[in-house]
Amino acid sequence: MMPPYCPGEAPPGERELFIALASAPGTDGWTALHSLAIAAHVRQVEGEADFVVIVPNHGVLVIEVKSHTTVSRLPDGRWKLGSQPPTGRSPFTQASEAKYSIRDYLIRQRIDLRPVPLIHAVWFTHARARSALPPSPEWHDWQLLDSEDLTADAAKAVLRTLQAGSNHLRTKIKGFAPGLVGPNDATSAAIASSLRRKFELAIVPGNLRRARQTQLTAFIDEQYDALDNMQQNRAVLFTGPAGTGKTWLAMEAARREAALGRTGRLLCFNRLLGRRLSLDMAGVSGLRTSTFHQEILRLTGKQAPRDASAGFWDRELPDHAVDMLLERGETEAADFLIVDEVQDLAREPFLDILDLLVKGGLRDGRVLLFGDFERQAIYDGADGQERLRRQIPHLATYDLTFNCRNLRRIGTVVKLLSHLTPGYRHYRRPDDGVDPSFLKYLRGSDQSAALADAIRVLRDDDCDLDEIVVLSPLRGRSTAETTTDPWLRQILRPADGVTAPRGRVRYSTIHAFKGLDAPAVILTDLDRAEAPNFEALLYVGLTRATDRLAVLMEEQTLLAAFGGNA
Template identity: 70%
Template sequence: MMPPYCPDDAPPGEKALFRALASSAETDGWIVLHSQAIASHVSQVEGEADFVVITPKHGMLVIEVKSHSSVKRSPDGQWKLGSQPPTSRSPFQQANESMHSIRNYLRSRNVDLHSVPVLNAVWFTSVRARTMLPRSPEWQEWQLLDSEDLHTGAVPAILRVIVAGIKHLESRVPGFSHDVGGLDDAAALRIANVLRPKFEAAIVPGDIRRARETQLATFTDEQYDALDNMQHNQAVLFAGPAGTGKTWLAMEATRREVAVGRTGRVLCFNRLLGQRLKQQLIGVEGVRIATFHEEALRLSGGRAPSQAEPDFWESDLPDRAIEALLDHGEDEAADFLIVDEIQDLAREPFIDVLEFLVEGGLGGGRVLLFGDFERQAIYERGDGRALLRDRIPGLTTFALTVNCRNLPRIGTVVKKLSHMAPGYRRFRRPDDGADPEFIPVPRGTDQSKALTDAVHMLRADGYNLDEIVVLSPLRHGATAETTTDPWLRQILQPADGQVPKRGRLRYSTIHAFKGLDAPAIIATDLDAASAPNFEALLYVGLTRATDRLITLIEVQTLRATYGGNA
């Protein structure tokens, strides 16, 4: 599908047909162009074809989609579609003109179409047009598709139209002969590239970076509503999937609390995110910023064992912090408590500690929580939201649904692969036409060469090394950590939460990079067989990319991730 997502403002019929074709296992090798603009239209200043379906060994079909729930034609030839004003230009005329415009353009670009059937049809997606519309000399019966075709199978319906259209051309066009080899995969790809060519915009990388930073730092209307919501409620949970701006809101909430004279804490789960919060909130007085475990160590007055087991962090340390707070914690309760990544802290031992850290406790204090309960709780903590509601009876929830971080193609791919429901309502950032790259790699092979190629690909696309981050689900043995490639070893360095250095390529585990983002992400070592809770890790890792995403993914995992249609 080009593009691989359907815009939110597309008509419902186009959305339905897009979903049917994108989810079908029968469209392997097909190329479908949605909303194909036509600058040189045969009868208008410009036009648009709803769908151009290029099917190797069959032909091309230009489809005009009509979503209207009623279709009428008056005796004077006027068409009335739904609530639209009457028009003398029929849908079939629209489809025919779009087809001729596209065919003329392809011929002007020296694309050989002499044995390629180029056909057109109209698809009424909401009515049973094939049985309700009378026969007419204005169209061929085979050019008509309807709601039943959408329900029973979009792919068979399209093939039915193409087969009937070929028979029509062979009977009516002298010398036309359909050659199945005339539209092979290479020819289909060339046609798609001519109709929708890739190109580089004449904008310098610095301008791209400034535009990205402005987009990421500017609040949406939804986020302003969230900020207003926190003014009128004592305890609020701001919940939303990755990329909806929760960390930005947490930082803005901190500034607002301090501005009215309050003192407090900002806590999070991840060390790297804690470093970022400290950098971004430097100079904000009266607030303590730390990871939960940093704060627990400070409160308990101890140090972590050199080889601490998970039980130490998950049970022993919280218990020690609570003991210390019970003994001498009178001065630790602050005016407000803000917690980012609350989904990873919403379990009894951690919540018990948080109870002591805000005046009035969680149930009566000023508490602002930010979390992603969609897929980002990668540590299998159980039902954290239920626990929060139980411990904070007056907790108000505000849902964040606008993706502010990812370009639409990245966010749409993540939404599909992660089975997010409902997921994102819309994307704030404009599409730039670059698709995420999924590069299959055999299991057990060294991915250094593929990683090097991915880095060079991004460098050629204008990204500096310090704008790229390599992520892996592996805590030990990741490609970036173990590679023997001399060039990679020279430029790679572990992410440490500090401002990235020019000329260095950072790498990290997906776990450690939660809550952060980078302009370009290369995800390596993606193999469901070697990473527990793989689907959640995939979701977290892919949503770190703001603009470019390249994944090195094991072949069988890729097939399974795409539902067997890779």
């Protein structure tokens, strides 16, 4: 199936047909393209084919899917589909036009279609249309499929339609398919590759990626509503899945507070994000930007030991900071406090320190918090939101649901594998039709060759090397750090929170890259047995990619991720 998942917002008939085809026995070697956009449509400015099923040695079937529970023809010839208003546009016409659009395109791509039956049909997935609709000269009876075909055997119905269509072409076209009927394996692969990777790209992918920064710097309605909410409440918690613009809102909130002549802090948890925020917010008067731990190191005058343990960061340093802040009274308290990644800081004794960094404390101070409590709290599994509400009784909450970062196909994979509920309601950026890729490896094997191939594929797809980031859940023993491949060792560089030099690919742990993103991300070393808190790490890693995503996953982990048995 291309893509290997069906978006949750797809019509019910398309979802059910997708599942039926994906699970049907005897379909090895088939390719089913779902929701194929048609930029060069024969009739419209643009169009779409619900399904294009490529069956080696049988043909290609273009399917228009109708999910309505009732279907009829009115006396005046118009179609009445469910509760929709009557329409004069026949679904068979829609399917036919999609078929001829695809045919014209493939011919321009110099694909030989002479022995290939290219057939169209309409599938009424929720109605017994074969008995409800009388015979008509507008279609052949074999072009009409319905709910019984779906529940009985979807693959058998496809083969039946292709066979009938081939027989029809033989009676109409002299000398049609004198030898083997249908595309061979090589032609089938060429058709699938040509359609999915090129046919639906009406905009050059590189241009879409380069437009991303401009898109993100202009706020959308949901974010304007969030900013208004910010002005109406003294303390607000903004929550939402990864990619909903929380960091951008935190930065804008800091600028607005500073513009009013107030002093304050913009803090986060991750070191690389802290460096990025410090660079982006440099020059904002009255604002101190850093990570939480960098700020308390500054306040206490301490230096972190070279081999500092978790105990130093989680207990020793925070306890010393609390004592110091209590001694100084309110001299370190600022007018406002803004915290990004608050899900990783909503625990003791960190909240005690935050309470002392803002005038009026967390209970009565100007406090704006941004966090993702769905999957990104990878350092503490306890209920951070409940702790915040206990500390801030009047805390208002605003939910962000509009994905501003990821293309729809990446966001759909995130929702599928992370079980986000309700997940993203909308996507801001137009999709460009390229699916994330998933590659399996054997546990313990070297992934260097697969990593090098993934980088080359992205480079051939117009990604600059400095747009690519390689992420792993492993620290010190990831593929990127330990590879002996000469080319990889030449181009790989550790991520440091700033833009990579041209011709270099950054690498990092998933933990360290949390809060950041990149146009193209390759995830490596994804093995459930090797990574504690695997689901949360997978979610964070997947959501770092804005435009391109490649995933190298251990084979049993990959099987389990997509619902199989490990």
